[in-house]
Amino acid sequence: MLTDRDRIEKQKRSLSLTRLHRALSRLTSTITIMNTGAHPDDEHNGLLAYLRLGLGMRVIVACSTRGEGGQNALGPEWLGALGIMRSREMEEAARELDADVHWLGHGPDDAIHDFGFSKNGDRTFDRWGEKRIVERLVRAYRTERPDIVLPTFLDVPGQHGHHRAMTRAAETAVGLAADPSAFPEHFDEGLTTWQVAKFYLPAWSGGGDTYDDEVPPPAMTLPLEATDLEPVSGVSYDHIGEWSRYYHASQGMGRWYDIGDTEWPLHLKLSAQGSVAEASIFGSLPSTLADLARETELPQSVVDALMRADGAIGKAIERFPERSAIVDALLQAAHQVEKALEEAPDAFLETHGHRLQRKLVEIDAALCEAEQVFVRAVAEPAALSPGATGTLILHLSGNAGTAVVDADMRLPAGVSASLKETLPQRIVYALTAAADAPFTRQYQPGWSSLGGNGNASVDVRAQIGSRSVIVTVDLEEPLTVAPQHSLNLQPNAFIIPADGERPELTIKAASAGRVGFSAPAGWAIKETDGALTLSPPASIVPGLVTISPLVDGQPAMRISPIAYPHIGRTSFREPELLRVLALDLKLPEGAKIGYVGGGADRVGLWLGRMGLDVTELDAQALSGDLSHFTTIVVGIFAFGIRKDLAAATARLHRFVEEGGHLLTLYHRPVDGWQPAATPPKRIDIGSPSVRWRVTDPTAEVTVLEPDHPLLRGPNRITSADWDGWDKERGLYFAARWDDAYVPLLAMHDPEEQPLKGALISAEIGEGRHTHTSLVLHHQLDKLTPGVFRLVANLVQPA
Numbered sequence: 001m002l003t004d005r006d007r008i009e010k011q012k013r014s015l016s017l018t019r020l021h022r023a024l025s026r027l028t029s030t031i032t033i034m035n036t037g038a039h040p041d042d043e044h045n046g047l048l049a050y051l052r053l054g055l056g057m058r059v060i061v062a063c064s065t066r067g068e069g070g071q072n073a074l075g076p077e078w079l080g081a082l083g084i085m086r087s088r089e090m091e092e093a094a095r096e097l098d099a100d101v102h103w104l105g106h107g108p109d110d111a112i113h114d115f116g117f118s119k120n121g122d123r124t125f126d127r128w129g130e131k132r133i134v135e136r137l138v139r140a141y142r143t144e145r146p147d148i149v150l151p152t153f154l155d156v157p158g159q160h161g162h163h164r165a166m167t168r169a170a171e172t173a174v175g176l177a178a179d180p181s182a183f184p185e186h187f188d189e190g191l192t193t194w195q196v197a198k199f200y201l202p203a204w205s206g207g208g209d210t211y212d213d214e215v216p217p218p219a220m221t222l223p224l225e226a227t228d229l230e231p232v233s234g235v236s237y238d239h240i241g242e243w244s245r246y247y248h249a250s251q252g253m254g255r256w257y258d259i260g261d262t263e264w265p266l267h268l269k270l271s272a273q274g275s276v277a278e279a280s281i282f283g284s285l286p287s288t289l290a291d292l293a294r295e296t297e298l299p300q301s302v303v304d305a306l307m308r309a310d311g312a313i314g315k316a317i318e319r320f321p322e323r324s325a326i327v328d329a330l331l332q333a334a335h336q337v338e339k340a341l342e343e344a345p346d347a348f349l350e351t352h353g354h355r356l357q358r359k360l361v362e363i364d365a366a367l368c369e370a371e372q373v374f375v376r377a378v379a380e381p382a383a384l385s386p387g388a389t390g391t392l393i394l395h396l397s398g399n400a401g402t403a404v405v406d407a408d409m410r411l412p413a414g415v416s417a418s419l420k421e422t423l424p425q426r427i428v429y430a431l432t433a434a435a436d437a438p439f440t441r442q443y444q445p446g447w448s449s450l451g452g453n454g455n456a457s458v459d460v461r462a463q464i465g466s467r468s469v470i471v472t473v474d475l476e477e478p479l480t481v482a483p484q485h486s487l488n489l490q491p492n493a494f495i496i497p498a499d500g501e502r503p504e505l506t507i508k509a510a511s512a513g514r515v516g517f518s519a520p521a522g523w524a525i526k527e528t529d530g531a532l533t534l535s536p537p538a539s540i541v542p543g544l545v546t547i548s549p550l551v552d553g554q555p556a557m558r559i560s561p562i563a564y565p566h567i568g569r570t571s572f573r574e575p576e577l578l579r580v581l582a583l584d585l586k587l588p589e590g591a592k593i594g595y596v597g598g599g600a601d602r603v604g605l606w607l608g609r610m611g612l613d614v615t616e617l618d619a620q621a622l623s624g625d626l627s628h629f630t631t632i633v634v635g636i637f638a639f640g641i642r643k644d645l646a647a648a649t650a651r652l653h654r655f656v657e658e659g660g661h662l663l664t665l666y667h668r669p670v671d672g673w674q675p676a677a678t679p680p681k682r683i684d685i686g687s688p689s690v691r692w693r694v695t696d697p698t699a700e701v702t703v704l705e706p707d708h709p710l711l712r713g714p715n716r717i718t719s720a721d722w723d724g725w726d727k728e729r730g731l732y733f734a735a736r737w738d739d740a741y742v743p744l745l746a747m748h749d750p751e752e753q754p755l756k757g758a759l760i761s762a763e764i765g766e767g768r769h770t771h772t773s774l775v776l777h778h779q780l781d782k783l784t785p786g787v788f789r790l791v792a793n794l795v796q797p798a
Contacts, residue, residue, distance in 0.1 A: 016372065017321050021232045022098055023366035024320060027313045027333070028056030030355040031287050034102070034146035035059065036137070036170040038162035039067040039114060040090035041248040042152045044202075046241030047264045048097050050226040054237055055281070058358070059099035062140050063090060064133060064166050066107055066443060069114030069727065073252045073637055074564060075599050078781065080108050081560055081572035082250070084442060088567040089247050091447045096244040101447040102144055104136045110443075112136065116727035117695045118161025119749060125165050133165065135183055137173035142191040145354055147285055149174060150200045150266070158212040158690060167201075174199050174270055192350070197285055199270035209669065212688040220265035222278045227262055236260045249566050252640075252670065289313070289337070289359070292352055302344045309336035309359075316366075326370040331465045334363045361450055364469040368462065372398035375473045377458045382477040383559075383571070384415065384433040385484035392417060392479075394427040394458065401425055403462040412440045412455040412481050433481055440480045442573060454478035477569055485513030485551050486559035487576045494534075495610050495788060498542040498582045505534040507578065513551040517578075520545060540582045544783055547578040583785045586714035587611055588796035594629040596622065596645055598638035601777035603665065607633070607795065610788060619644035626651065630797035631661040636777060639678055640671030646678075653680045657765030661798040666732045666773040680769045681762060686735035693731035693773075694747050694755060701729070702746040702754065710761055710770065710793050711744060717793065721786025730774040733757035740764060741771075768798040 033051055035043050043061045052059040067090075068083030077085050087103070094101050105112035112133055118124045125133070141149070151170050153163035176182040178195040203220040207213045226237045233240065238260025246254030266281070273284045286292045293306035309332075316329035341349070341356050349356075368374075376395040384390050396404055401424050409417045409429070414437025420428040440455040447453050451472030456479040462469045488510040496502050508531050509515045515532075519525045522537030523545075534547075549556040558576035563569045587610065594617045595604035607614045615621070617632070622644055626632065632655060638645050656662050657680075667673040667685065675684045686692025701722045703711060711717045729747055734757030737743075743756035761770040772794065779787035 016369070018232045020323075020326075020366070020369040021320060022053065023362070023369045024317050024326070025053060025056050026058070026098070026362045027359065027366065028317070029058070029287050030289065030292060030352075030359065031055075031148065031282065031285055032058040032060065032144065032146045033148040033150060034062050034140070034144060035150050035152060036062045036064075036166055037152040038064045038160065038166045039070065040086040040093070041067070041245065041251050041253055042163070043093070044150070044152055044241075044264070045093065045097065045244040046238035046261050047224070048099060049230070049240040049244065050224075050237035050264075052098055053230050053240065054226055054228070059097060060102055060144050060146060061090070061094060061099055062102045062104060062137070062144075062170075064104040064112055064128075064136075065114035065162065066103070066105060067114050067251075068108045069116040070251065071636075072250045072600055073641070074250045076602060077250075077560075077562060077572070078778075080442075080574055081562060083107050083114070084570060084572045085250055085562055085564075085567065086248075087443060088562075088570055089250060091453070092567055093244045093247040094447060095449065096240070096247065098449045100144075100449055102140050103443070103445055104133065104140065106445070107443040114162070117693060117731065119690065119695055120161045121155060121164030121168055124161040128165065130165075130169065133169045134172050134176065137169055138177045138183055139186060139191070141173060141177035141196055142186055142194045145194050146196060148198045148200065148281070149196050150202070152202070153206045153211075154201060154213060154217060156206075156213045156215045158214040158688075159206055160211060160690070163206070171199060171269065195272050196270075197272045198268060200266045201269050203265035203267040207688060209687050210689050212690050218267035218269070221268045222266045222281060224264045224266055224281060225262060236262065238262065247566050249564070286352070286355075292355065295352065296348060298345070298348060299343060302340050302348075305336045305340040305343070309333045309340065312336065323370045323372070327367060327465060330363050330367050330370065331467050334360060334367075334467055337363070365450055365471055367464050367467065367469050368471045371403060371462075371464050373400045373403045373462050373464070373469075373471070374398040375400050375404065375458075375460050375471075377473045377475045379431065379456070379475050379477065379479040382475070382569075383480045383482045384431065384437075385482060386414070386433055386437045387435040388433050388484070390431040391420065392429040392431055392458075392475075394429075394460070394473075396425050396427070400462065403464060405461045405463055405468070407461065408459040410452070410457045410459070412479060413438055415456075415479075415481065431479075437481050439482055439573070455480055480571075482559060482571075482573055483551070483554070483557045485511050487511040487513070487515060487549060487551050487556040488558055489549070489576055489578055491609060492576065493579045493609065493783065494581070495585065495606075496536060496540075496580060496582050498540060498584050502536045502540070505536070505580070507532040507534060509549070511551055511556075514553075515556070516550040516553070517547060518550075520547065523547075534578075534580070536580070536582070542582050542584060542785070545580045545582070547580070549576065549578060579783060581783045581785065581788075583788060584715075585610070585788055585792060587792055588714050590630060591795055591797055592628065592630045593795055594621070594626065594632040595635070596632065596638055596642070597635040598641035598645075600637045600641070601635045601665070602781060603633060603635055603777050603791075606780040606788075607791070610792065612792075612795065622648040622651070626655045626660065627658065629655075629660065631663060631795045633795060634662070634664045636665045637667060637671045639667055639673055646672050649678060656680050656767040656769050656798075659766035659798055661768045661770070661796070663794055664769070664771045665776060666730065668732050679771060680764045681738035681740050682736075683734050683738070683741070683760070683771055684736040686733050686757065689732055692733040692735055692755065692757065694729040694733075694749050694758070696749050697725040697728055699729050699747045699749060703744070704746055704756065705742060705744050708742065708744055708761070710759075710796070713793065714796065715789040715793055717786075717790055721789055723786060724784050725779055725787075726782045726784065727778060728775055730758045730772075733773045734760055734771060738762070763798075766798070770794060
């Protein structure tokens with residue numbers, strides 16, 4: 001019988017062999033393919049798994065945005081913090097595929113960012129700048145030198161406007177990347193022109209639950225088929241793709257299918273060889289070192305070196321898992337590749353030198369895996385403030401203790417390292433951040449499967465046989481330079497009436513530093529018993545007042561930790577501001593609200609800040625007496641996230657029938673929403689969702705029932721309440737509903753028919769059920785004035 005120790009050792013050996021096999025599989029191809037998309041989770045994971053792990057290609061995902069305008073099914077992170085989270089998810093998804101990532105956009109402050117759903121590529125270009133995104137793609141082609149480019153989606157009506165813009169820009173950039181007159185500033189940076197050999201389109205529709213391609217896909221010119229299983233895992237490539245997609249957990253991705261896709265039909269749109277019939281995706285491309293030897297007229301010594309290197313790689317793979325034989329073969333392959341680089345003519349190196357240089361890096365990585373040279377790099381602490389010190393420890397295991405010779409650090413600007421001690425199983429460095437060390441960037445420009453990621457990494461040199469091998473090791477938790485003290489104001493926003501009595505506002509300022517405020521004219525701030533008291537002026541103009549606090553004399557920053565099992569630990573840094581919104585707001589009398597959140601919105605928090613009586617309902621509360629609540633609010637996605645809520649559906653229906661008011665915020669069809677069972681009476685959510693949303697935040701709103709109780713009071717909703725909305729009006733609109741429901745609003749995007757499923761309400765028994773698809777949670781976070789008035793109406797007793 002195996003002991004726990006035996007099982008652990010067996011698992012370690014299995015993982016080590018998996019890493020070795022994948023390191024060897026990199027060596028079989030000299031081809032690079034780039035898959036272009038607009039958001040993290042746009043990549044063709046199953047197809048990319050086949051191209052990388054089945055065919056040996058280098059795979060790069062070029063992504064235009066960080067997904068910061070999307071939704072979060074896991075927690076409260078949104079906008080910039082969500083962009084950090086989804087960037088990490090993309091990196092971990094790429095790690096599963098052994099792929100690289102090239103980011104084109106750099107967060108919400110960059111022009112190329114995720115500004116929310118768009119239905120039109122031209123409107124996306126209006127926001128991004130068509131020339132800007134094309135230039136960044138040209139730069140990506142010239143930097144990464146892909147032989148093949150494949151967008152994820154088609155540029156057709158019914159598809160996300162971001163997707164359409166990326167596909168169009170990716171095609172435009174193919175011609176410009178090879179044009180020496182296009183973006184000549186690239187050449188000052190050491191880049192040269194690059195000719196993409198093939199530009200494919202997917203020959204399948206992007207329609208489904210979300211999108212609705214209006215025209216059929218282009219004709220298939222190449223049937224790409226993966227009938228074999230991946231050798232090490234023994235599963236299909238599409239299943240590996242789903243393992244990768246799981247890391248996009250904030251978007252609810254990752255499914256296990258009994259039978260995954262094994263065919264991906266492609267359409268060859270552009271080819272450097274002109275119109276050609278293809279039998280293989282490798283057609284007309286030098287896909288191996290042996291192919292390179294036959295590519296052009298080369299000196300015989302170079303031909304021989306390339307052929308010998310190709311043969312040595314084949315031998316290394318053939319001898320798997322015999323580590324010593326693999327090491328011998330790889331040492332020979334490296335020697336021959338270096339010989340080819342030394343003796344090849346300049347014209348050959350200009351076109352193909354990058355393939356040989358990368359092959360050496362890949363051989364070094366495979367040598368370390370075969371020789372079991374394992375190095376972990378850990379910074380303690382992972383965040384340094386200017387002037388602070390720390391340590392960086394290299395943990396050596398396997399044969400690393402005897403093989404590692406030295407290491408070179410790549411550190412953030414203003415951070416230095418000095419050797420502290422060398423021990424058999426670890427090397428310790430002292431880290432020092434200069435007093436003027438700048439804060440590190442939050443959004444990285446790329447991610448490599450071969451390491452060198454984040455703001456710091458370590459180039460480890462090891463002696464393996466006759467070769468001095470260099471492998472790049474990333475830190476287990478990225479090293480950053482951040483403010484010494486974070487400021488957390490609780491609360492950091494207030495909603496106050498513009499007229500009538502205004503109480504003093506009490507704020508707790510959590511920071512180890514010295515906090516200071518500069519009060520606007522007419523406002524008073526005083527400190528009492530560790531808390532701050534903010535007194536508004538006697539007369540205040542409706543609107544938003546923003547106060548910027550200081551910590552130790554510097555603009556205050558809030559550092560929010562982000563930690564999830566699938567992405568590890570990271571953080572998001574942003575200015576901490578105190579915001580006070582004064583508005584004409586009346587609250588419903590006698591409202592006692594129960595809030596059921598799924599962790600994806602902060603509606604319960606805002607209801608409390610409005611001055612309403614709110615109780616967060618946990619599983620125990622949901623199973624208890626609900627009759628003392630006048631209103632129960634269910635947050636977005638909650639029926640799909642909280643099993644206790646789904647189990648309480650019948651009790652919620654009874655709550656309505658006995659006189660309560662149930663308000664449900666938008667849900668996707670996949671969020672546990674059963675049209676005939678989840679709401680008290682049937683409501684069908686529209687699908688595909690591209691047809692059931694209004695993306696224009698300025699879209700005109702027609703009030704269908706102006707005297708309906710939810711629009712009449714306690715705040716009379718007028719056209720002014722629809723001003724200043726951010727990102728969009730609503731999504732996942734109801735498409736069909738029971739006759740008991742009354743639609744209250746109509747709205748639509750340009751050149752579309754009005755949608756009436758944004759806000760519907762029904763009297764049921766003695767109570768009421770209201771369902772809304774308006775993005776109320778986002779508008780509350782953005783302090784949109786009219787939304788607070790509307791929400792106050794929507795939570796009134798039945």
